[in-house]
Amino acid sequence: MTRINKPKSLYIHVPFCEHLCDYCDFTKLQYFRNFAIKYLITLKDELESYQIEELDTIYVGGGTPTSLDDDLFLQLINLVKPYTKGVKEYTFEANPESLSINKLKMMKDGGVNRLSIGVESTDDEILKMINRHHNFNDVKIAVSNARKMGFDNLNLDLIIGLPNVSKTLFKKDLRNILSLNPDHISCYSLTVNPNTVFFINKIEEPNEEFARDLYELADCLLKENDFTHYEISNWAKKGKESLHNLTYWKDETYYGIGLGAAGYIDNIRYKNTKNLNKYLNKDYIEEKEVVSDKEDKTYFIMLNLRTNQGISLAKYKEKFSEDLYEKKKSQIDSFIKRKLLVLDDDKLYPTFEGMMILDSLVLDLID
Numbered sequence: 001m002t003r004i005n006k007p008k009s010l011y012i013h014v015p016f017c018e019h020l021c022d023y024c025d026f027t028k029l030q031y032f033r034n035f036a037i038k039y040l041i042t043l044k045d046e047l048e049s050y051q052i053e054e055l056d057t058i059y060v061g062g063g064t065p066t067s068l069d070d071d072l073f074l075q076l077i078n079l080v081k082p083y084t085k086g087v088k089e090y091t092f093e094a095n096p097e098s099l100s101i102n103k104l105k106m107m108k109d110g111g112v113n114r115l116s117i118g119v120e121s122t123d124d125e126i127l128k129m130i131n132r133h134h135n136f137n138d139v140k141i142a143v144s145n146a147r148k149m150g151f152d153n154l155n156l157d158l159i160i161g162l163p164n165v166s167k168t169l170f171k172k173d174l175r176n177i178l179s180l181n182p183d184h185i186s187c188y189s190l191t192v193n194p195n196t197v198f199f200i201n202k203i204e205e206p207n208e209e210f211a212r213d214l215y216e217l218a219d220c221l222l223k224e225n226d227f228t229h230y231e232i233s234n235w236a237k238k239g240k241e242s243l244h245n246l247t248y249w250k251d252e253t254y255y256g257i258g259l260g261a262a263g264y265i266d267n268i269r270y271k272n273t274k275n276l277n278k279y280l281n282k283d284y285i286e287e288k289e290v291v292s293d294k295e296d297k298t299y300f301i302m303l304n305l306r307t308n309q310g311i312s313l314a315k316y317k318e319k320f321s322e323d324l325y326e327k328k329k330s331q332i333d334s335f336i337k338r339k340l341l342v343l344d345d346d347k348l349y350p351t352f353e354g355m356m357i358l359d360s361l362v363l364d365l366i367d
Protein backbone atom coordinates (compact mmCIF):
# COMPACT_ATOMS: atom_id res chain seq x y z
CA MET A 1 0.00 0.00 0.00
CA THR A 2 1.70 3.24 -1.11
CA ARG A 3 1.50 6.40 0.96
CA ILE A 4 1.74 9.47 -1.20
CA ASN A 5 1.10 12.24 1.29
CA LYS A 6 4.08 14.04 2.72
CA PRO A 7 4.43 13.71 6.50
CA LYS A 8 2.98 16.50 8.63
CA SER A 9 5.13 15.78 11.69
CA LEU A 10 8.81 16.23 12.37
CA TYR A 11 10.90 14.69 15.16
CA ILE A 12 14.37 16.14 15.81
CA HIS A 13 16.80 14.33 18.11
CA VAL A 14 19.37 16.21 20.17
CA PRO A 15 21.46 13.48 21.82
CA PHE A 16 23.47 15.52 24.32
CA CYS A 17 22.99 15.36 28.11
CA GLU A 18 24.79 17.13 30.95
CA HIS A 19 25.21 13.73 32.61
CA LEU A 20 24.03 10.20 31.90
CA CYS A 21 21.31 8.64 34.03
CA ASP A 22 21.74 5.10 35.33
CA TYR A 23 18.61 3.65 33.70
CA CYS A 24 18.75 5.41 30.35
CA ASP A 25 18.76 3.54 27.06
CA PHE A 26 17.99 6.46 24.76
CA THR A 27 20.44 7.59 22.09
CA LYS A 28 22.49 10.01 24.17
CA LEU A 29 26.01 11.34 24.59
CA GLN A 30 27.83 13.33 27.20
CA TYR A 31 27.62 17.01 26.18
CA PHE A 32 30.80 18.40 24.64
CA ARG A 33 30.53 21.80 23.03
CA ASN A 34 32.77 20.95 20.07
CA PHE A 35 30.67 17.91 19.16
CA ALA A 36 27.46 19.91 19.55
CA ILE A 37 28.76 22.60 17.15
CA LYS A 38 29.45 19.97 14.47
CA TYR A 39 26.20 18.20 15.24
CA LEU A 40 24.07 21.28 14.61
CA ILE A 41 25.76 21.90 11.24
CA THR A 42 25.00 18.31 10.18
CA LEU A 43 21.47 18.43 11.59
CA LYS A 44 20.71 21.48 9.43
CA ASP A 45 22.04 19.67 6.40
CA GLU A 46 19.93 16.58 7.08
CA LEU A 47 16.84 18.69 7.73
CA GLU A 48 17.25 20.56 4.46
CA SER A 49 17.70 17.31 2.53
CA TYR A 50 14.04 16.40 3.16
CA GLN A 51 12.60 19.51 1.50
CA ILE A 52 9.90 19.74 4.13
CA GLU A 53 6.98 21.98 3.19
CA GLU A 54 4.08 22.13 5.63
CA LEU A 55 3.98 20.68 9.12
CA ASP A 56 1.37 20.30 11.86
CA THR A 57 3.70 19.23 14.67
CA ILE A 58 7.37 19.48 15.61
CA TYR A 59 8.94 17.65 18.55
CA VAL A 60 12.52 18.29 19.64
CA GLY A 61 13.58 15.50 21.99
CA GLY A 62 16.68 13.81 23.27
CA GLY A 63 18.94 13.41 25.04
CA THR A 64 18.42 16.80 26.57
CA PRO A 65 17.95 19.65 24.10
CA THR A 66 18.29 22.17 26.95
CA SER A 67 21.81 20.88 27.72
CA LEU A 68 23.22 23.01 24.89
CA ASP A 69 25.02 26.27 25.73
CA ASP A 70 22.77 29.26 25.16
CA ASP A 71 24.35 30.33 21.86
CA LEU A 72 24.03 26.79 20.45
CA PHE A 73 20.51 26.48 21.81
CA LEU A 74 19.60 29.65 19.90
CA GLN A 75 21.23 28.16 16.81
CA LEU A 76 18.99 25.09 17.21
CA ILE A 77 15.86 27.22 17.58
CA ASN A 78 16.83 29.24 14.48
CA LEU A 79 17.52 26.08 12.53
CA VAL A 80 13.96 24.85 13.15
CA LYS A 81 12.36 28.30 12.68
CA PRO A 82 11.82 28.04 8.87
CA TYR A 83 9.58 25.00 9.45
CA THR A 84 7.34 26.44 12.15
CA LYS A 85 4.85 28.39 10.00
CA GLY A 86 1.34 27.09 10.60
CA VAL A 87 2.52 24.43 13.08
CA LYS A 88 -0.15 23.58 15.67
CA GLU A 89 2.08 21.99 18.28
CA TYR A 90 5.81 22.58 18.75
CA THR A 91 7.32 20.74 21.72
CA PHE A 92 10.73 20.86 23.35
CA GLU A 93 11.91 18.33 25.90
CA ALA A 94 13.75 19.83 28.85
CA ASN A 95 15.38 18.82 32.10
CA PRO A 96 14.38 20.90 35.13
CA GLU A 97 17.94 21.92 36.00
CA SER A 98 18.72 23.32 32.54
CA LEU A 99 15.39 25.00 31.79
CA SER A 100 16.69 28.51 32.39
CA ILE A 101 14.79 31.76 31.93
CA ASN A 102 17.03 32.53 28.95
CA LYS A 103 16.19 29.26 27.23
CA LEU A 104 12.47 29.66 28.01
CA LYS A 105 12.57 33.07 26.35
CA MET A 106 14.38 31.72 23.28
CA MET A 107 11.81 28.95 22.93
CA LYS A 108 8.91 31.34 23.35
CA ASP A 109 10.35 33.67 20.70
CA GLY A 110 11.01 30.69 18.45
CA GLY A 111 7.37 29.57 18.49
CA VAL A 112 7.63 26.62 20.91
CA ASN A 113 4.20 26.13 22.52
CA ARG A 114 4.61 22.93 24.53
CA LEU A 115 7.26 21.73 26.99
CA SER A 116 7.88 18.20 28.19
CA ILE A 117 9.86 18.17 31.42
CA GLY A 118 11.63 15.04 32.69
CA VAL A 119 10.69 14.80 36.37
CA GLU A 120 10.89 10.97 36.77
CA SER A 121 10.42 11.06 40.57
CA THR A 122 9.61 13.77 43.09
CA ASP A 123 11.61 12.13 45.87
CA ASP A 124 15.07 13.69 46.16
CA GLU A 125 16.66 10.47 47.51
CA ILE A 126 15.31 8.42 44.61
CA LEU A 127 16.47 11.08 42.13
CA LYS A 128 19.97 10.85 43.58
CA MET A 129 19.87 7.07 43.43
CA ILE A 130 19.06 7.04 39.69
CA ASN A 131 21.71 9.71 39.08
CA ARG A 132 19.43 12.56 38.11
CA HIS A 133 20.94 15.95 38.88
CA HIS A 134 17.78 17.82 39.83
CA ASN A 135 15.59 17.81 42.91
CA PHE A 136 11.88 18.43 43.26
CA ASN A 137 12.45 22.07 44.09
CA ASP A 138 14.15 22.52 40.69
CA VAL A 139 11.00 21.10 39.08
CA LYS A 140 8.81 23.59 40.97
CA ILE A 141 11.02 26.47 39.84
CA ALA A 142 11.10 25.24 36.22
CA VAL A 143 7.31 24.88 36.07
CA SER A 144 6.74 28.26 37.69
CA ASN A 145 9.16 29.99 35.28
CA ALA A 146 7.57 28.27 32.28
CA ARG A 147 4.11 29.44 33.37
CA LYS A 148 5.36 32.99 33.94
CA MET A 149 6.79 32.92 30.42
CA GLY A 150 3.33 32.03 29.10
CA PHE A 151 3.67 28.31 28.36
CA ASP A 152 0.17 26.89 28.76
CA ASN A 153 0.88 23.32 27.67
CA LEU A 154 3.21 21.47 30.02
CA ASN A 155 3.89 17.76 30.21
CA LEU A 156 5.59 16.23 33.24
CA ASP A 157 7.15 12.75 32.95
CA LEU A 158 7.29 10.15 35.71
CA ILE A 159 8.83 6.66 35.69
CA ILE A 160 6.71 3.80 37.00
CA GLY A 161 8.42 1.04 38.98
CA LEU A 162 11.74 2.62 39.98
CA PRO A 163 13.54 0.59 42.67
CA ASN A 164 12.53 1.43 46.27
CA VAL A 165 9.39 3.23 45.10
CA SER A 166 6.47 1.69 46.97
CA LYS A 167 2.82 2.30 46.10
CA THR A 168 2.70 4.88 48.87
CA LEU A 169 5.73 6.71 47.54
CA PHE A 170 4.37 6.62 43.99
CA LYS A 171 1.09 8.06 45.21
CA LYS A 172 3.08 10.89 46.79
CA ASP A 173 4.84 11.42 43.43
CA LEU A 174 1.48 11.74 41.72
CA ARG A 175 0.16 14.18 44.33
CA ASN A 176 3.35 16.25 44.08
CA ILE A 177 3.06 16.33 40.30
CA LEU A 178 -0.62 17.28 40.50
CA SER A 179 0.22 20.13 42.87
CA LEU A 180 2.10 21.72 39.93
CA ASN A 181 -1.07 21.69 37.82
CA PRO A 182 0.38 20.24 34.59
CA ASP A 183 -1.68 19.86 31.43
CA HIS A 184 -0.34 16.44 30.56
CA ILE A 185 1.33 13.61 32.50
CA SER A 186 3.31 10.68 31.09
CA CYS A 187 4.10 7.62 33.23
CA TYR A 188 6.37 5.10 31.51
CA SER A 189 7.16 1.79 33.14
CA LEU A 190 10.85 1.20 33.89
CA THR A 191 12.62 -1.01 31.38
CA VAL A 192 16.12 -2.26 32.14
CA ASN A 193 18.18 -2.60 29.00
CA PRO A 194 21.73 -3.89 28.47
CA ASN A 195 24.44 -1.20 28.48
CA THR A 196 22.83 0.68 31.37
CA VAL A 197 24.13 0.97 34.92
CA PHE A 198 20.83 -0.50 36.10
CA PHE A 199 21.48 -3.62 34.02
CA ILE A 200 25.04 -3.98 35.34
CA ASN A 201 23.74 -3.54 38.89
CA LYS A 202 21.05 -6.16 38.24
CA ILE A 203 18.19 -3.80 39.00
CA GLU A 204 14.93 -5.53 38.13
CA GLU A 205 11.99 -4.20 36.17
CA PRO A 206 8.74 -4.07 38.14
CA ASN A 207 6.76 -7.28 37.78
CA GLU A 208 3.61 -7.10 35.66
CA GLU A 209 1.21 -7.15 38.59
CA PHE A 210 2.97 -4.38 40.49
CA ALA A 211 3.29 -2.23 37.36
CA ARG A 212 -0.41 -2.77 36.65
CA ASP A 213 -1.30 -1.69 40.21
CA LEU A 214 0.77 1.47 39.83
CA TYR A 215 -0.92 2.27 36.51
CA GLU A 216 -4.29 1.76 38.15
CA LEU A 217 -3.30 4.03 41.01
CA ALA A 218 -2.21 6.70 38.52
CA ASP A 219 -5.37 6.26 36.48
CA CYS A 220 -7.72 6.68 39.49
CA LEU A 221 -5.94 9.69 40.91
CA LEU A 222 -5.47 11.43 37.58
CA LYS A 223 -9.07 10.85 36.53
CA GLU A 224 -10.23 12.36 39.84
CA ASN A 225 -8.24 15.41 38.79
CA ASP A 226 -9.85 15.81 35.35
CA PHE A 227 -7.25 13.98 33.31
CA THR A 228 -8.23 11.56 30.56
CA HIS A 229 -6.27 8.35 30.06
CA TYR A 230 -5.90 8.69 26.29
CA GLU A 231 -2.94 6.39 25.70
CA ILE A 232 -1.47 3.51 27.74
CA SER A 233 1.12 5.72 29.46
CA ASN A 234 -0.37 9.18 28.92
CA TRP A 235 -3.02 11.32 30.58
CA ALA A 236 -4.13 14.78 29.46
CA LYS A 237 -6.47 17.58 30.42
CA LYS A 238 -9.17 18.23 27.82
CA GLY A 239 -7.64 19.39 24.54
CA LYS A 240 -4.05 18.86 25.75
CA GLU A 241 -3.40 15.43 24.23
CA SER A 242 -0.05 15.39 22.45
CA LEU A 243 -0.81 15.94 18.76
CA HIS A 244 2.70 14.90 17.82
CA ASN A 245 2.63 11.60 19.67
CA LEU A 246 -0.86 10.91 18.30
CA THR A 247 0.77 10.95 14.85
CA TYR A 248 2.73 7.84 15.87
CA TRP A 249 -0.24 6.16 17.51
CA LYS A 250 -2.53 6.84 14.57
CA ASP A 251 0.08 5.17 12.35
CA GLU A 252 0.65 8.33 10.33
CA THR A 253 3.92 9.23 8.63
CA TYR A 254 6.61 11.49 10.14
CA TYR A 255 10.12 12.73 9.48
CA GLY A 256 12.81 11.68 11.95
CA ILE A 257 15.98 13.77 11.97
CA GLY A 258 19.15 13.44 14.04
CA LEU A 259 21.27 10.74 15.65
CA GLY A 260 19.28 7.53 16.23
CA ALA A 261 15.98 9.11 15.13
CA ALA A 262 13.29 6.98 13.46
CA GLY A 263 11.04 8.12 10.64
CA TYR A 264 8.23 6.84 8.42
CA ILE A 265 7.92 8.24 4.90
CA ASP A 266 6.26 6.84 1.78
CA ASN A 267 5.68 3.39 3.23
CA ILE A 268 9.28 3.13 4.43
CA ARG A 269 10.21 3.00 8.10
CA TYR A 270 13.82 4.03 8.70
CA LYS A 271 16.23 4.38 11.59
CA ASN A 272 19.17 6.74 11.63
CA THR A 273 22.60 5.64 12.76
CA LYS A 274 23.50 5.90 16.46
CA ASN A 275 27.16 6.34 15.58
CA LEU A 276 28.14 10.01 15.88
CA ASN A 277 31.08 9.76 13.46
CA LYS A 278 28.91 8.20 10.77
CA TYR A 279 26.24 10.81 11.39
CA LEU A 280 28.71 13.69 11.16
CA ASN A 281 29.92 12.16 7.88
CA LYS A 282 26.33 12.47 6.63
CA ASP A 283 25.84 8.71 6.56
CA TYR A 284 22.47 9.22 8.23
CA ILE A 285 20.33 6.15 7.67
CA GLU A 286 21.26 2.82 9.23
CA GLU A 287 18.16 0.73 8.51
CA LYS A 288 15.30 0.93 6.04
CA GLU A 289 12.27 -1.30 6.06
CA VAL A 290 9.74 -1.26 3.23
CA VAL A 291 6.49 -1.94 5.08
CA SER A 292 4.65 -4.91 3.57
CA ASP A 293 0.88 -5.04 3.49
CA LYS A 294 0.87 -7.52 6.38
CA GLU A 295 3.21 -5.34 8.48
CA ASP A 296 1.16 -2.30 7.60
CA LYS A 297 -1.93 -3.98 9.08
CA THR A 298 0.01 -5.02 12.18
CA TYR A 299 1.32 -1.49 12.80
CA PHE A 300 -2.15 -0.07 12.21
CA ILE A 301 -3.80 -2.38 14.76
CA MET A 302 -0.98 -2.27 17.31
CA LEU A 303 -0.58 1.52 17.29
CA ASN A 304 -4.22 2.58 17.07
CA LEU A 305 -5.19 0.27 19.92
CA ARG A 306 -2.78 2.09 22.24
CA THR A 307 -5.22 4.98 22.50
CA ASN A 308 -8.74 5.50 23.76
CA GLN A 309 -9.69 6.42 20.16
CA GLY A 310 -8.86 2.87 19.13
CA ILE A 311 -9.32 1.58 15.60
CA SER A 312 -11.82 3.05 13.19
CA LEU A 313 -13.16 -0.07 11.47
CA ALA A 314 -14.22 2.04 8.47
CA LYS A 315 -10.73 3.47 8.14
CA TYR A 316 -9.26 -0.03 8.36
CA LYS A 317 -11.62 -1.22 5.63
CA GLU A 318 -10.84 1.73 3.39
CA LYS A 319 -7.10 1.23 3.84
CA PHE A 320 -6.87 -2.54 3.57
CA SER A 321 -10.07 -3.48 1.66
CA GLU A 322 -11.13 -5.98 4.30
CA ASP A 323 -13.49 -6.01 7.25
CA LEU A 324 -11.47 -6.48 10.47
CA TYR A 325 -14.54 -7.30 12.54
CA GLU A 326 -15.76 -9.98 10.11
CA LYS A 327 -12.26 -11.43 9.87
CA LYS A 328 -11.61 -11.60 13.63
CA LYS A 329 -15.18 -11.78 14.89
CA SER A 330 -14.73 -14.58 17.43
CA GLN A 331 -11.59 -13.01 18.97
CA ILE A 332 -13.10 -9.51 19.08
CA ASP A 333 -16.37 -10.77 20.56
CA SER A 334 -14.46 -12.71 23.20
CA PHE A 335 -12.39 -9.62 24.15
CA ILE A 336 -15.56 -7.55 24.35
CA LYS A 337 -17.17 -10.17 26.61
CA ARG A 338 -14.09 -10.15 28.85
CA LYS A 339 -14.29 -6.33 29.02
CA LEU A 340 -10.91 -5.86 27.35
CA LEU A 341 -12.25 -4.14 24.22
CA VAL A 342 -15.31 -2.01 23.51
CA LEU A 343 -17.04 -1.79 20.16
CA ASP A 344 -18.88 1.49 19.83
CA ASP A 345 -20.38 1.85 16.37
CA ASP A 346 -17.31 2.12 14.10
CA LYS A 347 -14.79 2.41 16.93
CA LEU A 348 -12.97 -0.53 18.54
CA TYR A 349 -11.02 0.62 21.59
CA PRO A 350 -9.37 -0.92 24.67
CA THR A 351 -10.59 -0.66 28.27
CA PHE A 352 -8.02 0.02 31.01
CA GLU A 353 -7.55 -3.75 31.46
CA GLY A 354 -7.22 -4.17 27.71
CA MET A 355 -4.49 -1.52 27.59
CA MET A 356 -2.60 -3.35 30.34
CA ILE A 357 -2.34 -6.54 28.23
CA LEU A 358 -2.36 -4.94 24.81
CA ASP A 359 0.46 -7.03 23.33
CA SER A 360 -1.45 -10.25 23.79
CA LEU A 361 -4.65 -8.74 22.36
CA VAL A 362 -2.80 -7.52 19.29
CA LEU A 363 -1.30 -10.96 18.69
CA ASP A 364 -4.80 -12.39 18.37
CA LEU A 365 -5.98 -9.64 16.04
CA ILE A 366 -3.21 -9.85 13.46
CA ASP A 367 -2.70 -12.58 10.84
Ligand code: SF4
Nearest residue numbers: 017020021024062063
Ligand atom coordinates in the same frame (compact mmCIF):
# COMPACT_ATOMS: atom_id res chain seq x y z
S1 SF4 B 1 17.22 9.98 30.92
FE1 SF4 B 1 17.25 11.85 29.73
S2 SF4 B 1 18.74 13.14 30.82
FE2 SF4 B 1 19.08 11.05 31.53
S3 SF4 B 1 20.69 10.28 30.18
FE3 SF4 B 1 18.75 9.68 29.30
S4 SF4 B 1 18.25 11.25 27.82
FE4 SF4 B 1 19.85 12.06 29.18
